[in-house]
Amino acid sequence: MPKLTKSVVDKSLPRESQYTIWCSELKGFGAFILPSGTRTYFVDYRNANNVRRRMKLGRHGTVTAEQARTLAIQALAEVAKGNDPLENRNSARKAITVKELCEHYIKELEEGRILGKGGRPKKASTKVTDLGRINRHIIPLIGKVQVTHLTKADVTAMMKDIMAGKTRLSEKTTKLRGRSVVRGGYGAASRTVGLLGGILSYARDELGIIEINPAHGVRKPKDAVRTRRLNEDEYRALGRILKDAALDDRYTRTTEIIQLLALTGCRRAEIIEVRWSEIDSAGSAFRLDDTKEGQSVRPIGLPVLEYFDERRSEGTEGESLYAFPGRDDEKAFGSFPRHWEKIFQDTELKDVTAHVLRHSFASIANDLGFTEITIAALLGHASGSITSRYVHTLDAALVMAADTVSGYIQALMDGAELSHTHYALDRGSRKAALARFLAPRSDVPEKEVGKERLAA
Known part of the structure; x- marks a missing residue:
């Protein structure tokens, strides 16, 4: 049992269960080692009532071995005076504001x-x-x-x-x-x-200061439900506003980011901070490492895919980790909030936010007849916690959904007048699509017909 020093504690490797190492020079001073590798200093003593107490002194790394030894000596000195240092500490903690x-x-x-x-x-x-x-x-x-x-x-x-x-x-x-x-x-x-x-x-x-949480059961006001969404005329207006703003070189990149927000339904930071390594062109998906829900896989539509493919062909990939770098290539684009305000001020869309674009994307998907689970997967909602598995097993269906929604929104932003139907309820469209799928192709060898049908 050696003197407890930094090197001794560092060399004490974690085991399957917690164990204790003691100091040979100061009785009652020790450290316990958890299976996780956490090492915590403590002092053992018996109070005036002969009750054994163990008081934590701090984690190894937060306090040094010598600092912990000093705290242990001070605690044992209090015990010698008839005091209970752990009880005193708990009382002090309970008195905090x-x-x-x-x-x-x-x-x-x-x-x-x-x-x-x-x-x-x-x-x-x-x-x-x-x-x-x-x-x-x-x-x-x-x-x-x-x-x-x-x-x-x-x-x-x-x-x-x-x-x-x-x-x-x-x-x-x-x-x-x-x-x-x-x-x-x-x-x-x-x-x-x-x-x-x-x-x-x-x-x-964690601290044991209180036994009952006084905030539990407080009747909170219902947060206002944000229902603002863009209608089709407003999407056309958005396209015109972005087109005009892009004429100013200062706002070119910002307008591209805004367009991607509209076409993906992603959160603002998810687009601004997207890394090239997270853009899966072959799988037509974002594979985001760190979002509000943790890792997230999002199918992306063809307009979005083609935008990043064009950027890659220009050789911008590799210049920075980020698809939208700031002035310092090691950081993401940082001028977005200021540019957004400049672009939309004095326009009919001055009340629009990035969240409105996200909500509008979901609303368009709903208008086009997609189910809640599909929309949750497109948006990366926590309620779609099966999203990763869903993308990998039904990935063609989700990519088709992303193509449809982003293509529809892109057409509106380009000024198109469109009419849409709920596919699941449009019997005529379903029959026509099935007929096209099943129709034999005279110009395709028989062994290739199956592949062509799948492609259709």
Whole structure:
């Protein structure tokens, strides 16, 4: 049993079950090694009531072996005075305010120890949103309240203050011409209560500060359902607006991104940050490594495929990891929000957002008669969690759907006047399509007829 040092702890390899290594020089000081490889320092002692206690001192890497040894010596000195350092620590934790809890949560968040959907660390964009809600709403309204004294009534009062716009503000940021605008409202109130519930669950499950989460059961306002979609005339207007904007070289790339958003239904960041390695031309699909739902496979229609094929033929692939690089090729295109505002200001579509294009894509797919599961697969919705398997086993059907929807939208943006029918209900079209499929081809050798039918 050697002296507990950094090298000793580093050399202690994980096993199938947790085990402990002890320090030969300081009785009660040790570290336990988890199967995951996590190493945590602790000190063992018996309090004045002769009850054995084990107090964690910190994870190896977060604290050094010598820092942990110092903490252990301090704890044992408190024991010698008749105190219980673990009880004192727990009491201090329980006395923390909501602001102090949030600061602790933020530290864990930044170190990747707060998990989001699917048990993965929260994404960078989600962290920014969480920090905004904590600093703009939670801390200003209830930051001074002691966590153990927080009630459901306090949470409800915070929610109503956000709904009423009590935390509304507009201020300059450190970025050039940057401004932070906080509006509050029903949606912000609902989502902030949801975040607070997660923070309080962390306080309950990880820190043991509270036993009941006061945010649970709070009746939240229903978030406004966004129903805005483009009609066919507005798609034609979108095509004209983008065509005019593309005449200015500054906006050429932005107009192409907007067009791809319209033709794919992807989220804004999914197109702006798409990498060449994620564009599968042979499979006519995006194979995205990191989206809101994790890895995602999306079939893409022919207009989108041909756009990227043309870009590849120009030799742009290989210049950057990203299909739309910024000024620094190591980063994605960064001027999109400012360009979007310039392109659409003073037009009939000034209220359109990237989400409106996504919702409109889904609505057009629905108009064309595609099912919910097909639309979910096209959009990469979490409800379509079978999307990856669906794409691989029925990939021709999904690519056909992507072709149909993106082709229809592209035609509208080009100014076409179209009439569509729900294929599943159009008996005449179904009979005509079946007849074409079954008709013998006199110009094709018999052994090739099957292949031609499949191609049809």
